[in-house]
Amino acid sequence: MYKNMFIIVLLAGLGILLGSFLLTHHANKALPELPAYYADKTASEVGAANVVTAVIVTYRGFDTLGEVTILFVAASLIAMFLKTSKAPKDRHPRPSSVILSTAQKLLFPLIVLFGVYVFTNGHLTPGGGFQGGAVIATGFLLLLMANPQAEFKHGLLNFIESISGTSYVIIGILGAILGLGFLDNRFMSLGELGTLFSAGAIPVIYSLIGLKVGAELSNILHHLNEVQNEA
Amino acid sequence: MEIRMLIGSIVTLIGAIFIFLGALGIVRMPDLYNRLQSGTKASTLGTILSIAGIGIINPAWAGKAFIIISFVMMTNPVSSHTLARGAHHLGIPLSKKTVIDKLKEAEANEKKEEQ
Amino acid sequence: MVEIILYIAGGLILLGMLTALWRFVEGPSSADRIMAFDAMTVTSIALIALIAFFNNRIIYLDVALVYGLLSFTGVIVIARFLEKGL
């Protein structure tokens, strides 16, 4: 009883607070100080047409490094936990139909190509490394759907993942040595605003992140696929 | 100029009507397989026409619109085929008015050949 | 004139999405729900294209591109889950 009364009073108070906020709120059209700085200076300082990409990769580059590390730790933990369980190898999933396997042959290169487009054009259009990596992983998922017992080359995936992760950090250190600070993109030429080869090191960094995320997510999907039991 | 934009908007409107009719079919049809029929065919055609209309209105967007159309045409039939096959294997009943079930016959034939 | 026709089209598309949602809530089996989900995703591609037109930004079409290429894998996974082929 008292608990319900408490909840009702709490909700009413919250409603009055939010309602008074909504009634007295006036939209402020002018940008605050920090977003105004980003909107004005991105094109001249970093050379990227997409402001969000410039913020993610350059101004807040350290944050992105942390995100990549989190994903790496998650992938490693999943691999560790799923490797220890002795899964029965002789499972018999229902084979896929002819239409699905034909469509997989047709669509797999297209999906991987689209993923590459997403992460190489990250500084021009929406998208970037994480989205492109997820698209590539979806392509590998389609491969697993058409043939559930397909085997990826784990060595190759791990190689791509570790090489791209290491090069990402090396490029960051190069920025610290040749440019102004860690993950600075201006040690390569900025180029012309709006073209593919512009914005210094941003396309390179985003390509590396895309390859790393794609390899990690594909590895996770393959590990999940390996431990499926026969129902 | 004006004529082209008018044509494009009418194409988009036809596509939207197809989408709405497809959604109506999803609600009204008697069993799952008929619903899949209307839900996939009509929705795919409606989406294709809508995006083609946008591409006609804005010729600079025609390239990207064409890519989206080709993707939708390639992917959507595959997913609905797989869903229909899975539902048939799951044993979801057909409506009482259905007269022919080729997939059942084919599976029975396969079983006979295995034995 | 053109904008009025496109507003009507957008309203019809939104109505179609809501109608498909009714099947999602009602749907007797899981396959019905998945089909409604698929129809809503495909319909949302058209809605995204209209939003891109009204905002006059071509880059919004990239989101529609992602939906056009990726929405079907989810449906395939769930269908394979239903037919025990995962």
Next chain:
Amino acid sequence: MVVIILTIVLGLVMISMAVTALTAQRVRAAVLASGIVSLIASIIYLLLAAPDVAMTEAAIGSGLTTIIFFYVLNKIRRSDV
């Protein structure tokens, strides 16, 4: 005005789908409902002029999360799945 109406309709659908995801009897229906929440969230992000976030939501929230959920559901195969 149109944007406000569209946002309100989509937001109501989103809230009702979130409640469905919480109260659904079977886990599959809950996962699919959360997929619809992601789908509508991405449209609303697009209405708020944030295509980057919308793309992330489309690729990860609506695509990969649902897929990984179903892989795990296939692994457990309890009775109420």
